Amino acid sequence: MLDHLDSTLRRDPHRPAVLTTTRSGAVRVRATRGDLADLADGCAAALRARGLRPGDTLGVAVRPGPRALAVLLAADRLGLRAAVLDPGAGPDVLRARLALARPSLVLADATAQAVAGWARPLARRARLALPHLAELGPVATLGPRLPGCAPALDLGAPRTALPARPTGDADAAVVFTSGTTSRPRAVVHTRSSFAAGMAAVGALVDPRPHRPVLGGTFFVLVPSLAQGAPVALPARSPRVLARQLARLRPQATYLTPPQLRAALAADARFTGGVWTGSAPAGAELLTRVKRAGAARAWGVYALTELFPAAAVEQEEKAAFAGDGDLVGAPLPGVRARTDDTGELLLAGPAARHRYLGEDPDPWVRTGDRGRLEDGRVVLAGRCKDMVLRGAENIYPGLYEPALHVPGVELAVLVGVPAEDGDERLVALVQPRPGTDPRTLHAALAAPLARMGTARPDAVLLADIPLSGRSRKPDREAAARWAASRLTPRRTGGTGGGRRGGV
Numbered sequence: 001m002l003d004h005l006d007s008t009l010r011r012d013p014h015r016p017a018v019l020t021t022t023r024s025g026a027v028r029v030r031a032t033r034g035d036l037a038d039l040a041d042g043c044a045a046a047l048r049a050r051g052l053r054p055g056d057t058l059g060v061a062v063r064p065g066p067r068a069l070a071v072l073l074a075a076d077r078l079g080l081r082a083a084v085l086d087p088g089a090g091p092d093v094l095r096a097r098l099a100l101a102r103p104s105l106v107l108a109d110a111t112a113q114a115v116a117g118w119a120r121p122l123a124r125r126a127r128l129a130l131p132h133l134a135e136l137g138p139v140a141t142l143g144p145r146l147p148g149c150a151p152a153l154d155l156g157a158p159r160t161a162l163p164a165r166p167t168g169d170a171d172a173a174v175v176f177t178s179g180t181t182s183r184p185r186a187v188v189h190t191r192s193s194f195a196a197g198m199a200a201v202g203a204l205v206d207p208r209p210h211r212p213v214l215g216g217t218f219f220v221l222v223p224s225l226a227q228g229a230p231v232a233l234p235a236r237s238p239r240v241l242a243r244q245l246a247r248l249r250p251q252a253t254y255l256t257p258p259q260l261r262a263a264l265a266a267d268a269r270f271t272g273g274v275w276t277g278s279a280p281a282g283a284e285l286l287t288r289v290k291r292a293g294a295a296r297a298w299g300v301y302a303l304t305e306l307f308p309a310a311a312v313e314q315e316e317k318a319a320f321a322g323d324g325d326l327v328g329a330p331l332p333g334v335r336a337r338t339d340d341t342g343e344l345l346l347a348g349p350a351a352r353h354r355y356l357g358e359d360p361d362p363w364v365r366t367g368d369r370g371r372l373e374d375g376r377v378v379l380a381g382r383c384k385d386m387v388l389r390g391a392e393n394i395y396p397g398l399y400e401p402a403l404h405v406p407g408v409e410l411a412v413l414v415g416v417p418a419e420d421g422d423e424r425l426v427a428l429v430q431p432r433p434g435t436d437p438r439t440l441h442a443a444l445a446a447p448l449a450r451m452g453t454a455r456p457d458a459v460l461l462a463d464i465p466l467s468g469r470s471r472k473p474d475r476e477a478a479a480r481w482a483a484s485r486l487t488p489r490r491t492g493g494t495g496g497g498r499r500g501g502v
Contacts, residue, residue: 002076002195003165005226009037017225018066019212019232025243030233031066033225036073039066041162042155043074043142049157050140052104054079054166057174059098059106059137061085061113064216065233067142071107072173072218076191079166083174083186085112097176100186100356103137107153110146113139174356177304186356187304196349197307198222200331204300204311205252205275214245215254219307224252234259242268253294257281258471260289261409265433270294275311277302279472280325282404286314301327301377305352305364309334310377324371324378325401336370336377343383344370369395385475387415389423394454402447403427407435410464413456414479416486426482427456430464437461460485 009017013034020030031039052058058080062068075082083101085094085108098106139150172191189197202223207213209228213220216233224231232248234255235241241263245253251272255263257279270293276285277300286297297314312328320326330336334348344366354360369380381397388394396413403411410430415423427448431440440461448455460482467474 002073002191002198002222005222006037006040006073006077008226008228009033009040012228013037015210015228016230018069018221019230019248021232021235021240021244021247023237023240023243025240025247027232027244027247036066036070036225039070039155040073040077041159042157043070043153044077044162045157045159046140046153046155047074047078047080047105047107048162049154050105052078052080055081055170056104057081057083057101059083059085059101059103059108061106061108062142063109063111064218067109069218069221071142076172077162077165079170081171081174081188084176086176097186098137101174106137106139107142108139108150109143110141110149113141113149114146171353175304187352188354188356190353193350193353196333198226200308200333200350202227204298204308204331205254205273207252211251212248213252213254214248214250215252217254220254238262238266238268242266245269245271256471257285258466260285264288264292268292272296273298275300277308280400282325282401283314283318283320284404284406284408287318290314299327301379303346303364303366305366306334306346306348306350308350309346309348310336312376320378322373322378323398324380325397327377327379329376336372338370338372341383342369342371342380344368344377344379369397387413387423387425389415389425389457392453394425399451399454402450403429403444405440405443405447407432407440407443409433410473412464412473412475412478414475414482416479416483424457424486425454426479426486427459428464428478428482429459429461431461458482458486 013032015033016029017033017036018030020028022028058075060071060082062071072082083103140153141149141151142153145152169190169192171188172194173189174186176186198219201219205223207224207227207229211229212232213224213229214232214234221231232250235244245268249271253270253274255276257276260276270289273296274289274294275298281299286299289297299312299317300308301310302308308331310328310330312326317326334346337345339345345363346366347362347364351362351364367383369383371378379397381395385396386393387396400411400413408429409432412428414426414428416426418424444459462481465474465477465481466472
């Protein structure tokens with residue numbers, strides 16, 4: 001896929017490739033196809049001049065956009081392994097992760113270096129933190145420099161010495177996902193697994209040439225640009241995003257569930273197909289997206305280890321009446337099974353090759369409990385999120401989808417320690433703006449009654465804390481907040497402690 005993209009960028013070089021927007025929603029060309037190809041060539045020549053060779057690791061701390069894409073194209077051209085830095089992980093974790101990856105060079109834009117330096121106090125408010133990048137290895141600046149930045153990458157290096165693109169399979173990227181400072185964990189994708197994942201996205205979305213696609217991830221940019229479609233980076237402000245959608249009228253849109261909810265709150269209208277993933281997306285959210293104009297609304301089940309794995313369209317998801325979260329049939333080439341504990345395992349061409357420092361394993365352990373029903377994957381929540389109340393094991397993911405009734409923005413079930421050593425099950429429900437609490441209480445009555453012995457001890461209305469790059473519900477923070485709002489449970493009862501609830 002990257003080989004194909006590199007060659008197609010050189011055709012019609014004056015056509016737009018990456019688009020942005022003004023506050024009014026007006027479309028602006030950030031980079032043409034020729035700009036991207038030229039920048040990728042410049043980065044490849046500069047990295048080669050710095051002495052990087054096939055198999056070396058390149059640390060990447062560059063904001064999503066044309067420069068980041070050009071760096072990844074250059075890394076692929078030289079056979080390098082790109083290790084992506086996440087400024088939200090915290091400096092201690094990043095030090096441990098990069099010590100494992102051992103980059104030969106860290107390539108950073110001025111913003112990333114500011115986060116690690118003079119702008120650290122400001123960045124901390126946004127929960128961004130990087131160690132001083134020089135601690136991680138040699139550093140070069142890509143893009144405009146600011147005072148205190150490392151020397152700029154020399155994009156004027158001779159391009160005549162660029163080698164032929166490596167053939168065969170090799171490591172392409174390292175993406176850190178979990179672990180601790182003492183035992184960091186990183187997913188290693190090869191060129192073939194990346195290509196398979198991007199081909200799967202291309203087949204799912206099927207972008208048409210010259211019509212814009214809205215989305216900012218690598219797995220949106222590459223397949224869309226390879227098919228000749230320009231890609232618009234989503235505006236951060238929901239109101240500006242709504243204007244951007246109105247002006248752009250994209251053929252396809254990829255936004256995370258939090259982005260979709262914020263856009264809907266700003267009265268955004270959609271066109272074409274809309275895809276969402278990286279965090280749970282219920283039938284109610286997909287239904288609202290279609291009511292806002294989308295021709296199709298898809299939930300995509302994906303992991304860093306295997307992207308994408310399964311997909312389900314709104315009509316199919318809304319018609320599902322069973323317990324759990326229907327995420328759809330595995331995409332072509334993806335194999336799914338469960339182990340003896342009920343954990344969902346996946347395999348396929350797009351699956352990661354291994355975890356860094358570990359042996360290869362064809363099966364990806366998802367960490368999700370699930371089952372296969374009529375050839376479709378149904379999730380029952382994270383394995384580690386089980387709540388033990390009395391002698392009963394309760395898996396929140398089995399019941400949470402039923403709580404997403406009209407008027408509910410987001411809902412989670414969390415366990416809160418009780419004074420007697422047991423756990424209390426609490427439903428934390430985030431109402432949509434303007435929803436009347438009494439109306440919401442009435443709407444929740446039926447799904448709560450159907451939960452039987454898994455009915456929560458308390459239902460609290462509040463905004464649900466989010467965390468991580470994908471802005472997923474932060475269950476630990478939600479449980480702490482719920483514990484601070486509940487009254488102590490009286491011995492012998494399970495229904496007390498509803499202060500602040502509905």
